[in-house]
Amino acid sequence: MIRFENVSKVYARGARPALDDVSVDVSRGEFVFLVGASGSGKSTFLRLVLREERPTGGSVYVAGRDLSRLSSWKVPSLRRSIGVVFQDFRLLPNKTVHENVAFALQVIGKPRHTIRTTVPEVLEMVGLDGKEKRLPHELSGGEQQRVAIARAFVNRPQILLADEPTGNLDPTTSLGIMRLLDRINRTGTTVVMATHDDEIVNEMRKRVVELSTGSVVRDEVDAVYGERESILPLVGQTPVLDAPGRGARAVVVPRVQVSPEPADLEAERAAEAAAARAASQPPAAQTTTEQVTPEPAVPEPAAPEPAGSSADDVVQQVLREHERVRAGREA
Numbered sequence: 037m038i039r040f041e042n043v044s045k046v047y048a049r050g051a052r053p054a055l056d057d058v059s060v061d062v063s064r065g066e067f068v069f070l071v072g073a074s075g076s077g078k079s080t081f082l083r084l085v086l087r088e089e090r091p092t093g094g095s096v097y098v099a100g101r102d103l104s105r106l107s108s109w110k111v112p113s114l115r116r117s118i119g120v121v122f123q124d125f126r127l128l129p130n131k132t133v134h135e136n137v138a139f140a141l142q143v144i145g146k147p148r149h150t151i152r153t154t155v156p157e158v159l160e161m162v163g164l165d166g167k168e169k170r171l172p173h174e175l176s177g178g179e180q181q182r183v184a185i186a187r188a189f190v191n192r193p194q195i196l197l198a199d200e201p202t203g204n205l206d207p208t209t210s211l212g213i214m215r216l217l218d219r220i221n222r223t224g225t226t227v228v229m230a231t232h233d234d235e236i237v238n239e240m241r242k243r244v245v246e247l248s249t250g251s252v253v254r255d256e257v258d259a260v261y262g263e264r265e266s267i268l269p270l271v272g273q274t275p276v277l278d279a280p281g282r283g284a285r286a287v288v289v290p291r292v293q294v295s296p297e298p299a300d301l302e303a304e305r306a307a308e309a310a311a312a313r314a315a316s317q318p319p320a321a322q323t324t325t326e327q328v329t330p331e332p333a334v335p336e337p338a339a340p341e342p343a344g345s346s347a348d349d350v351v352q353q354v355l356r357e358h359e360r361v362r363a364g365r366e367a
């Protein structure tokens with residue numbers, strides 16, 4: 037789904053590479069944590085996947101496309117297959133929850149009736165049923181991130197990129213967000229998440245790709261945040277082995293036991309109830325060209341957009357609108 041072949045990125049002549057000869061292969065449906073110190077190249081990796089940046093060496097392939105050969109006019113189409121979630125949520129402050137999510141469909145030209153049915157389904161899935169009319173400032177941080185995830189997922193992208201999605205949230209709220217990302221991943225969506233959050237990584241036990249000054253220094257399945265042997269009291273010890281070919285090494289890590297906060301719990305319960313309701317319904321007709329089998333908990337994707345649509349990509353539109361609103365405020 038995402039392949040980096042000997043990828044390097046040098047931003048400025050003479051500067052050290054932000055990425056240096058990176059080769060990583062992410063399969064369809066995988067969940068990968070990208071970890072590493074500040075400045076190690078995580079965001080650069082994500083920007084290359086989105087083709088916001090181009091490599092100075094090597095090749096990036098996304099969903100079968102060689103991005104170096106992708107003409108500029110096809111970039112919006114590439115980005116429509118990728119949802120993005122940021123640390124600072126980037127919601128449009130003057131739009132309601134419903135409008136924020138609907139906006140992502142409007143900018144790619146989805147018909148109004150599709151938007152009317154799809155948005156409530158996705159909001160229910162993320163546990164925000166009943167909060168459609170609220171403005172972002174009337175929501176908790178965790179709820180705002182749920183809106184951002186709903187916006188990123190509403191068009192059922194093949195890939196979800198998340199850049200520090202829990203960076204502004206407390207540990208218990210973060211856990212709720214991770215459950216949501218995990219649920220989305222289980223529908224077949226490939227998730228790549230850059231993070232500094234060691235508790236989350238240790239709890240989730242997914243593949244971990246660690247960058248250090250632009251190079252991959254570790255690529256392990258079922259892995260923990262750091263390459264350390266645990267020095268904490270061990271709870272529910274689980275031996276974790278390195279990925280094949282990287283020199284097997286057993287690491288024992290503690291399971292973090294966290295109970296969700298009431299607000300998050302409420303959202304969790306709503307999402308679980310939506311899942312249960314959806315599971316008891318007969319499956320709806322598939323209306324997409326996607327090759328993944330959706331879980332019952334997740335609403336059916338919106339109808340494919342008309343061929344030749346000139347709609348811009350969601351990320352750029354959202355960021356532009358964001359800038360416009362901020363500029364208006366500062367004026």
Ligand SMILES: Nc1ncnc2c1ncn2[C@@H]1O[C@H](COP(=O)(O)OP(=O)(O)OP(=O)(O)O)[C@@H](O)[C@H]1O
Binds near residue numbers: 047053
């Ligand atoms: N647009 C840019 N122009 C010049 N240098 C850049 C640019 N973006 C990133 N860099 C440099 O590239 C290196 C990698 O940065 P990047 O943002 O990818 O790291 P990161 O791991 O995401 O860091 P953080 O965890 O702090 O977000 C850093 O040295 C950074 O200063």
